[in-house]
Amino acid sequence: MPPAPLLDVNNIEVIYHPYILVLKGISIRVERNTITAVLGPNGAGKTTLLKAVSGLVRLERGRVTKGSIMFDGERIDTREPEEVSRRGIVYVAEGRRIFRELTVEENIEAVAYAWNTDDTDIVYKYFPRLKAKRKIRAGYLSGGEQQMLAIGLALLAKPKLLLLDEPSLGLAPRAVSELYQNITQLYREEKLTILLAEQNARKALEIADYGYILENGRIVLEGPAEKLREDKDVKEFYLGGARREKGGYRTVKWYRRKKRWV
Numbered sequence: 001m002p003p004a005p006l007l008d009v010n011n012i013e014v015i016y017h018p019y020i021l022v023l024k025g026i027s028i029r030v031e032r033n034t035i036t037a038v039l040g041p042n043g044a045g046k047t048t049l050l051k052a053v054s055g056l057v058r059l060e061r062g063r064v065t066k067g068s069i070m071f072d073g074e075r076i077d078t079r080e081p082e083e084v085s086r087r088g089i090v091y092v093a094e095g096r097r098i099f100r101e102l103t104v105e106e107n108i109e110a111v112a113y114a115w116n117t118d119d120t121d122i123v124y125k126y127f128p129r130l131k132a133k134r135k136i137r138a139g140y141l142s143g144g145e146q147q148m149l150a151i152g153l154a155l156l157a158k159p160k161l162l163l164l165d166e167p168s169l170g171l172a173p174r175a176v177s178e179l180y181q182n183i184t185q186l187y188r189e190e191k192l193t194i195l196l197a198e199q200n201a202r203k204a205l206e207i208a209d210y211g212y213i214l215e216n217g218r219i220v221l222e223g224p225a226e227k228l229r230e231d232k233d234v235k236e237f238y239l240g241g242a243r244r245e246k247g248g249y250r251t252v253k254w255y256r257r258k259k260r261w262v
């Protein structure tokens, strides 16, 4: 029998209070030491999936109402978020949650204190750009640097599974490239497992091993990243190549209707 995946999300349904059904039977597997991408448009349910895994849906009056989530062989969908994070699942939210009024160094100290660790060099090791900025208030950093800090702070928790929610959001292409290089190096050297939600499918599929495409609360396509990169519909709808060649809104609409998984 193959070894159990680190994370096994089995046919979950998530409902936000009172009856907003957002995830409609989602199954994903995240193997150890891999990067797994969850792709999809606005409102598809990517964030909800990551919050279901980390237990944070509960804080938004959401519930996993069907299915189960197994982490490292144990069921976690019934646990409180603190307990889930103690087991090694760390969620880096959309929108760069950092202490904007504190310097880079103070951010690191505060979070290291909370996680009871002295091992703070890891942040500068993988995000060397932050070292030169350590005395600067985080609010004054560039978007890319803020995202680096947010991920760096998550490392202080010594995650077994890192959940990254749209790290590229709102960043210039060069900043995205640098950030993704840092993430790749971090992943390789620390032997991390990463679940990455992105609208930027091109970038995510460059570094991912396996990907899922989520639309309207359902998985519509999944496969190894190299297969998805070559898939005609993925190219058309998520990698944006063919659309530009064919041009024109009418053409796009026609293609939309022809999407094979609808």
Ligand SMILES: Nc1ncnc2c1ncn2[C@@H]1O[C@H](COP(=O)(O)OP(=O)(O)OP(=O)(O)O)[C@@H](O)[C@H]1O
Pocket: 016, 017, 020, 022, 040, 041, 042, 043, 044, 045, 046, 047, 048, 049, 060, 094, 199
């Ligand atoms: N706390 C909440 N209460 C009710 N509905 C919510 C809540 N959070 C999200 N939703 C709804 O759930 C759906 C999925 O949202 P979600 O944020 O998971 O999507 P997403 O794929 O992360 O989108 P984006 O790319 O914009 O971040 C949306 O229709 C959204 O309006």
Ligand SMILES: [Mg+2]
Pocket: 046, 047, 048, 094, 165, 166
């Ligand atoms: Mg989101």
